[in-house]
Each structure stands twice: as C-alpha cells, then as structure tokens.
Amino acid sequence: MTKRDLPALSIIELRDFLRRGEISPSETLQALEERIDAVDPEIGAYLVHDFATAMAEAEKTDVSLPLGGIPIAIKDLINVEGQQCTCASKILRGYRAPYSATVIEKLRGHGAIPFGRMNMDEFAMGSSTENSSVQVTRNPWDLSRVPGGSSGGSAAAVAADIAFGALGTDTGGSIRQPAALSGIVGFKPSYGRVSRFGLVAFASSLDQIGPLTKTVHDSALLMNAIAGHDSHDSTSLNAPVPDYTKNLGRDLKGIRIGLPKEYMIEGVDPAVKSAVIAAVKQLGELGAEIIEVSLPHTDYAISVYYILATAEASANLARFDGVRYGHRAENVSSLFDHYARTRAEGFGAEVKRRIILGTYVLSSGYYDAYYLRAQKVRELIRQDFVREFEKVEALVSPTSPSPAFKLGEKTTDPLQMYLADIFTNAANLAGICGISVPCGFAQSKNGKTLPIGLQLLGKALDEARIFQIAHAYEQSTDWHKARPVIEPIAA
Amino acid sequence: MASELDVAYVAQLARLRLTADETKLFQKQLGDVLKYAEKLKEVNVEGVEAAAHAVPIFNVFRADDPCDWFTAAEALSNAPRQANNLFIVTKVVE
Numbered sequence: 128m129t130k131r132d133l134p135a136l137s138i139i140e141l142r143d144f145l146r147r148g149e150i151s152p153s154e155t156l157q158a159l160e161e162r163i164d165a166v167d168p169e170i171g172a173y174l175v176h177d178f179a180t181a182m183a184e185a186e187k188t189d190v191s192l193p194l195g196g197i198p199i200a201i202k203d204l205i206n207v208e209g210q211q212c213t214c215a216s217k218i219l220r221g222y223r224a225p226y227s228a229t230v231i232e233k234l235r236g237h238g239a240i241p242f243g244r245m246n247m248d249e250f251a252m253g254s255s256t257e258n259s260s261v262q263v264t265r266n267p268w269d270l271s272r273v274p275g276g277s278s279g280g281s282a283a284a285v286a287a288d289i290a291f292g293a294l295g296t297d298t299g300g301s302i303r304q305p306a307a308l309s310g311i312v313g314f315k316p317s318y319g320r321v322s323r324f325g326l327v328a329f330a331s332s333l334d335q336i337g338p339l340t341k342t343v344h345d346s347a348l349l350m351n352a353i354a355g356h357d358s359h360d361s362t363s364l365n366a367p368v369p370d371y372t373k374n375l376g377r378d379l380k381g382i383r384i385g386l387p388k389e390y391m392i393e394g395v396d397p398a399v400k401s402a403v404i405a406a407v408k409q410l411g412e413l414g415a416e417i418i419e420v421s422l423p424h425t426d427y428a429i430s431v432y433y434i435l436a437t438a439e440a441s442a443n444l445a446r447f448d449g450v451r452y453g454h455r456a457e458n459v460s461s462l463f464d465h466y467a468r469t470r471a472e473g474f475g476a477e478v479k480r481r482i483i484l485g486t487y488v489l490s491s492g493y494y495d496a497y498y499l500r501a502q503k504v505r506e507l508i509r510q511d512f513v514r515e516f517e518k519v520e521a522l523v524s525p526t527s528p529s530p531a532f533k534l535g536e537k538t539t540d541p542l543q544m545y546l547a548d549i550f551t552n553a554a555n556l557a558g559i560c561g562i563s564v565p566c567g568f569a570q571s572k573n574g575k576t577l578p579i580g581l582q583l584l585g586k587a588l589d590e591a592r593i594f595q596i597a598h599a600y601e602q603s604t605d606w607h608k609a610r611p612v613i614e615p616i617a618a
Numbered sequence: 619m620a621s622e623l624d625v626a627y628v629a630q631l632a633r634l635r636l637t638a639d640e641t642k643l644f645q646k647q648l649g650d651v652l653k654y655a656e657k658l659k660e661v662n663v664e665g666v667e668a669a670a671h672a673v674p675i676f677n678v679f680r681a682d683d684p685c686d687w688f689t690a691a692e693a694l695s696n697a698p699r700q701a702n703n704l705f706i707v708t709k710v711v712e
Contacts, residue, residue: 502668556673
C-alpha cells in the first residue's frame with residue numbers, strides 16, 4: 128500500500144495498519160489532507176478542517192484504543208470545543224463552540240480524532256444539502272447531482288475517500304438518504320440511544336446522531352463508541368450498550384424479514400425497485416424468511432413528519448435572537464425590529480419556510496387540527512411498527528424512491544423535496560433504528576453510475592440485529608467495494 | 619384549512635421580517651404543503667393518545683449536586699455585543 132491509497136481504507140483496515148505500526152496517525156492525517164486538497168475542490172464536502180489541531184491530537188493518540196488515531200469528520204451542527212459550529216447557517220457564522228458534545232468526548236475516549244466540519248442543509252433542513260448557506264456539495268458519482276441531505280457533506284466525503292468515517296444526524300432520513308445517494312453505509316440509531324447533548328437541536332423528538340461509513344463493520348464500531356446513556360440528555364436511554372460487532376458474521380437462519388407492501392409503490396424508480404427486489408431475494412438466499420407485512424399508516428408519515436418537525440423547529444430556533452450568540456442586525460428601531468431583522472438576515476429560505484409552517488400549526492385555532500392530530504397519527508404509525516415487529520426481526524425497503532437527483536431539480540418545489548423522505552420519515556416518528564446499505568446501481572441518461580440504497584429497519588434498541596443482517600447482506604455482494612471515479616464537469 | 623394560512627401574520631408571530639416576494643412565494647409553497655397534509659383528516663384518531671415522543675420517558679431527575687459549568691467569560695464568548703461581563707440587549711422599555 129502506498130500513502131496515496133491510504134484514504135481508500137475502511138476504518139477497520141486503517142486500524143490494523145495503525146496497530147501494526149506500519150503507518151502512524153500523523154501520516155494518516157497527512158495522506159488524508161493531501162487527498163482533501165486534491166479532491167474536495169470538486170466535491171465541496173468540507174466547510175473547514177483544522178489540520179494543525181488534528182495533527183497535535185494525532186501525535187498524542189493511543190493506537191491501541193478501539194478507534195485510536197482514526198480521523199472522523201463531523202457534521203457542522205455537533206459542537207467540538209474551539210471549532211466552528213455554524214449549521215451551515217449565516218446566523219451562526221463565526222460561532223465557536225465553548226464545549227464539546229458528548230459524542231465527541233466519547234469518540235475521543237475511543238482514540239478517534241474529530242477532523243473537519245462537514246457541509247449540510249442549513250440546520251439539517253433539507254434532502255440535498257442545497258440549503259447550505261455556504262457552498263454546494265456535489266455527488267462524487269456524478270458531480271452534476273446532489274449527494275442527498277441533510278448530512279450531504281459527511282456522505283460525499285466518505286464516498287469520495289476524503290473521510291474514513293463521519294458523524295451525521297438523522298431527523299427524517301438525513302443519514303440514511305445521503306448514504307443511499309452517495310453509495311455508502313448510513314445508520315440511524317433508535318431514539319435515545321445516542322446522546323444529543325451538544326447537538327444543535329432541529330426537532331428534539333426526532334433527532335439522532337449516527338455514523339456514515341464505508342462498511343457495516345465500521346458503522347458498528349463507531350456505534351460502540353458513541354452509544355450510551357448521558358445524564359446531560361434527559362431523553363437518552365439508560366439501557367446497556369451491547370458490543371455492536373458481536374453478531375457480525377452470523378448467518379441469517381431463523382431471521383424473519385418483513386417487506387411492507389405499502390413501500391413498493393408507484394413512483395419508485397424502476398432501477399431502485401429491481402435492485403431492492405434482487406436484494407430481498409438475496410436476503411432469502413442467505414437464510415432469512417421473507418414475509419409480506421403491512422404498515423397501513425405509511426401514507427400519512429410525510430404529513431405527520433412535516434407538521435411535527437416544523438413545530439419543534441419553530442420552538443428550537445426561537446433561541447436565535449441575536450443576543451447571546453450569532454448574527455445581530457445593526458441599527459434597529461425597536462426590539463421587534465431587532466428580532467425580526469436579525470432572523471430575516473440570518474436564516475435562509477427553507478429555514479424561514481419551516482419556522483412559518485411550525486408557528487402556524489402551533490398557533491391558537493390550528494393547534495388541534497394540525498399539531499395534536501399529527502401527534503395522534505404519529506402514535507398510530509408507531510403502533511404499526513410495534514405490531515409488525517412481533518412477526519419479524521427487521522423490515523426491508525428502498526431507502527430513497529430514486530437515485531441522486533440533479534442539482535437544482537427540486538429546489539423550487541419544497542413539497543417534491545419533502546417527498547424524497549417517503550421511506551425514511553416513519554422510523555424517526557416511531558423511534559426505531561435503521562440502516563442504509565449499497566444494493567446496486569442505476570445508469571443515468573448522462574452515462575453515470577448512480578448508487579442505490581437498501582433500507583433495513585429494526586425495533587427500538589435492536590441495533591445489533593440490524594448490523595448482523597446488514598453485514599451478512601453486504602458481505603454477500605460487491606456493491607460496497609465500488610468507488611466513484613471523480614470526473615470534473617467539462618466547462 | 620390551507621387557505622386560512624396568512625404568511626404575513628404568522629411571520630409577525632415568529633419574529634421574521636419577510637419581503638413581499640418571500641411572503642407571496644411562501645404563501646403558495648406552504649399552501650401546497652398544507653393541502654397535501656389535508657389527508658390527515660381521513661384518519662380516525664378517536665381514542666388515540668397523542669405521542670409527543672416515540673419513547674415515553676417521564677420525570678427524569680439528576681442528582682442535586684453542584685458542578686462546574688460555564689464561566690461568565692465562556693458564556694459571553696460568542697456574544698455579538700457585551701460589556702462589563704454582561705450581554706447587551708436592545709432597549710426593551712420605552
């Protein structure tokens with residue numbers, strides 16, 4: 128292996144090289160930095176990365192730890208003390224985190240080095256990373272397409288071999304969908320499994336931090352580091368954390384996997400449909416029993432999601448008032464003017480839209496019709512899952528109804544953008560865990576190969592089982608081994 | 619229900635100054651979203667308890683022990699305006 132090839136390694140592979148002393152953490156960072164310099168101008172995944180600080184950390188790291196010396200890229204809404212944390216929003220430009228999130232402390236406790244601040248949709252609101260106020264992130268498989276979102280910078284970086292692994296957040300699919308569109312593995316933990324302390328809140332009853340990686344094994348390894356109870360997050364679950372790698376390598380005999388009939392709907396891209404059907408067949412050949420199941424409230428998930436998520440967002444984003452941190456309007460004429468102009472100048476269009484929608488569904492006269500009703504339908508959606516999980520250990524579906532779409536294709540029609548989350552929203556509403564793994568490719572009209580993701584959903588706190596199934600599937604295919612050839616768009 | 623959304627009024631409630639163009643655009647776009655959400659009316663929710671969280675957790679207490687937290691300097695480290703270890707706010711009382 129040459130230093131040039133080093134960034135292409137998985138975390139497990141890199142860990143073995145580091146432990147054998149064949150490469151050092153500093154050499155690893157150096158090689159990564161060189162590749163970022165060469166490739167990221169085309170991709171736009173990193174908002175910033177502080178090489179000198181990471182090098183100082185690399186020199187002190189203990190490579191015998193589970194993630195010793197491994198750089199991990201961080202979505203720009205998770206606080207790392209001393210680094211920027213802007214949520215890709217103008218309102219937080221220049222903000223420096225005065226403390227670190229629990230997940231960062233935990234990663235460091237396992238020897239990892241937080242390295243780089245990854246682009247995202249502003250405040251994680253979006254499915255394409257086009258809502259970043261800073262820059263465009265391009266899909267490494269086709270630079271004219273989106274990487275998915277909102278964790279698009281994290282996903283594109285891992286896909287382009289400019290990050291070994293990354294942390295993202297998933298409120299309605301923001302880890303799984305970009306992982307699918309970028310051809311990597313994305314994992315959303317059960318609600319409460321990972322501490323949200325130090326994560327800038329978007330929708331507090333839905334947000335979870337999780338890993339984006341090249342393989343399922345890497346994903347399980349990162350979950351081993353970040354999962355667990357935290358007294359700083361009152362919604363974190365006080366349940367034991369198993370070793371998520373313990374089931375890897377087990378076969379699928381006796382495992383029942385449900386195929387929700389509501390998920391094979393019209394509007395799913397034919398290439399996605401055939402890839403998922405082939406993957407389900409493959410799961411059967413690996414020993415799993417495939418059972419058709421029904422989630423009758425599926426059709427309501429997007430409506431429920433966009434009412435509840437915007438309601439929570441409108442409350443969470445009330446803190447951006449231009450007093451304690453962030454942008455503040457100049458020369459204001461009154462207190463109202465101070466607030467209204469500070470927020471108008473600081474927030475982008477999608478954030479404003481969601482604040483308006485969220486404020487409306489919570490406002491007097493509409494609360495019962497929208498917010499309260501949505502909460503009740505949320506309960507029915509949750510019950511659908513509880514009932515079907517008595518019959519099966521996991522559910523399988525496409526992650527996204529289509530492969531990566533073109534930059535600009537959906538930006539003028541928010542509803543079309545929201546519909547991109549159709550298969551992922553419900554897991555957040557129900558608080559269950561889910562993963563996206565590569566399961567094939569579609570050929571685009573412009574001759575590009577575009578990745579397709581398979582979603583596996585599991586019961587709350589049953590992540591070890593989902594890793595087992597996803598790993599068995601992944602290891603029986605070659606999809607995860609394919610890497611994009613990054614070709615600049617002809618001028 | 620969708621036609622009742624008055625974006626200009628809600629923007630006041632949310633302390634957001636919108637331009638005339640933004641107001642018009644959001645009125646149309648959010649009208650479409652609310653129209654799509656109309657389908658929630660079909661669902662029979664009688665007797666269903668509203669779920670604020672997917673995982674019901676109630677009354678989480680922590681030990682009532684003092685611990686270190688931000689110093690004033692740390693809390694003020696991102697303040698757009700400050701003086702004498704305090705945040706400067708816009709005049710509230712006329």
